Amino acid sequence: MSANVAILRKFGLSNERIVKFVLGNPEKVLVKSKLLESKLSYVEEKFKISRDIPTFIHALSAVLYIDDEGMEKKMQCFRSFGWSDSDIALLFRNQPYCFNKSQGNICERLEYFMKELGYTPLYLISCSTFFTFSLKKRVIPRKMMLDILKEKNLACDKPSLITIITYPEPKFIKFLRGFENEIPRLSEIYVDTVKRVS
Structure with missing residues (x-):
C-alpha cells in the first residue's frame, strides 16, 4: 500500500484525494504497482481525463480491473451504435462507472435508449445518469x-x-x-x- 500511495502522490494527487481513494477502495490500492501506474496513464492518455478533476479517481477505480481487451470490447459496443471515440471518452469522463457494466449490459442499454427511445449519443452523454440505474x-x-x-x-x-x-x-x-x-x-x-x- 505504501508503494502505491507513493505512486499516487508522485502522479500529482493530493493527500486528501489519496485518502478518499484509499478509504473508498481499500482493495484497489493493494494492486500491483506496475498495474496501478499503467492505469493512471491509461485514464489520462486514452480518455484525456485530467488528473486535476474529481472524476479522475472514479475513472481510475472503474478501469483498474478491466484489461485492455475488455475495454476495447465495451468501446466497440458503443461504436456499433454510431458513437465516436470522442463521444465514448466524454461519457466516460461524465460517468466512469458506466464501464463497470458487462459488454452485454452496455449493448442492451444502447439498444433500448437509442433504438427504442431514439436518443442520440449527445443526449445520453448529457444525461449519463441513465447508465447508473437498472x-x-x-x-x-x-x-x-x-x-x-x-x-x-x-x-x-x-x-x-x-x-x-x-x-x-x-x-x-x-x-x-x-x-x-x-x-x-x-x-x-x-x-x-x-x-x-x-
Missing part, C-alpha cells in the same frame, strides 16, 4: 408509467424520463398517486411491475 427494475417500469400518463394527456414534455428515474422510490410513488383520481391504482400497477422483474 434498466429492467427502474428505467423501463418508469417509462411505462410515463407512457400511461401521456396517453391520458396527463403529462406532456415534463417531467422527462431522465427526471423521473432520478426520483427516489417514495417520491416517485407519491408522484404517481397524484394522478390516481384519473387513473386508479396507478402506483400499485407500478409496484407490481417492478416486483415481477425483481
Whole structure:
C-alpha cells in the first residue's frame, strides 16, 4: 500500500484525494504497482481525463480491473451504435462507472435508449445518469408509467424520463398517486411491475 500511495502522490494527487481513494477502495490500492501506474496513464492518455478533476479517481477505480481487451470490447459496443471515440471518452469522463457494466449490459442499454427511445449519443452523454440505474427494475417500469400518463394527456414534455428515474422510490410513488383520481391504482400497477422483474 505504501508503494502505491507513493505512486499516487508522485502522479500529482493530493493527500486528501489519496485518502478518499484509499478509504473508498481499500482493495484497489493493494494492486500491483506496475498495474496501478499503467492505469493512471491509461485514464489520462486514452480518455484525456485530467488528473486535476474529481472524476479522475472514479475513472481510475472503474478501469483498474478491466484489461485492455475488455475495454476495447465495451468501446466497440458503443461504436456499433454510431458513437465516436470522442463521444465514448466524454461519457466516460461524465460517468466512469458506466464501464463497470458487462459488454452485454452496455449493448442492451444502447439498444433500448437509442433504438427504442431514439436518443442520440449527445443526449445520453448529457444525461449519463441513465447508465447508473437498472434498466429492467427502474428505467423501463418508469417509462411505462410515463407512457400511461401521456396517453391520458396527463403529462406532456415534463417531467422527462431522465427526471423521473432520478426520483427516489417514495417520491416517485407519491408522484404517481397524484394522478390516481384519473387513473386508479396507478402506483400499485407500478409496484407490481417492478416486483415481477425483481
